[in-house]
Amino acid sequence: MxxxxxxxxxxxxxxxxxxxxxxxxxxxxxLPPVTNGWALFSQVKYTQRFFKEYNEYFLVPFFDTRIQQYKNQEILLKGHYMPLDLEEKNVIVLSKFPYSACFFCGGAGPESVAEIHFRNKPPRFKTDEVLQVSGRLMLNADDVNHMNFILKDAELITP
Known part of the structure; x- marks a missing residue:
């Protein structure tokens, strides 16, 4: 027994x-689907950190567990195409704001831009063209040569 x-x-x-x-x-x-990635990105806190190799301070994100749970999850972003000369032809930068008010030119924060890696080579876009994309979210806190928010295997969503 x-x-x-x-x-x-x-x-x-x-x-x-x-x-x-x-x-x-x-x-x-x-997790509930993320239909507005910008709202999720705006919850991230930043601190300044000095990078010796660049002899400069950069804003570095702190991704808490609330944000990290969305890593590798499908999210949607709707934003403005930023014309940057990038080596990879399937990569673009998307901004929450138009070119005149974006992170690079108008003083918006790093939470307002995302690096988009398309699954296939995308068509050509015009500056400030509004695009909607879907992709898997990657979070970057260490490599200053890339954005903090990266969408992998992204696809263009047509209206």
Missing amino acids: RIWFQRRAGLAWLGMLLCLCTGLITRGQD
């Missing part, structure tokens, strides 16, 4: 452990 009970208790513990692990693995899949 005792052995039977110990086996049952062991199976119960194993079942509870599997439920817990399954819950942790699927936690990110239960």
Whole structure:
């Protein structure tokens, strides 16, 4: 009787452990869809950090768990095309604001721009052309040669 009970208790513990692990693995899949990535990005806090290799201070994001849970999740962004000369032909920069008020020219914050990596080479866009894209969110806090918010495998959404 005792052995039977110990086996049952062991199976119960194993079942509870599997439920817990399954819950942790699927936690990110239960997130509500992000239809306005800019609202999510605006929740990020920044601090200044000195980078010796550039002899300059840069704003560095702190991605708390609320933001990190959206890493690798599909999000939507609607914004203005920024004409930057980038080496990769399937990469563009999208801004929440038009060119005259963007992060590079008008003093907006780093939360207002995103690096978009299209799955396929995109068509040519005009400056300030309003685009809507969908892609997997990547978060970058360390590489100052890239934006803090990056959409991978992005696709252009036609209105």
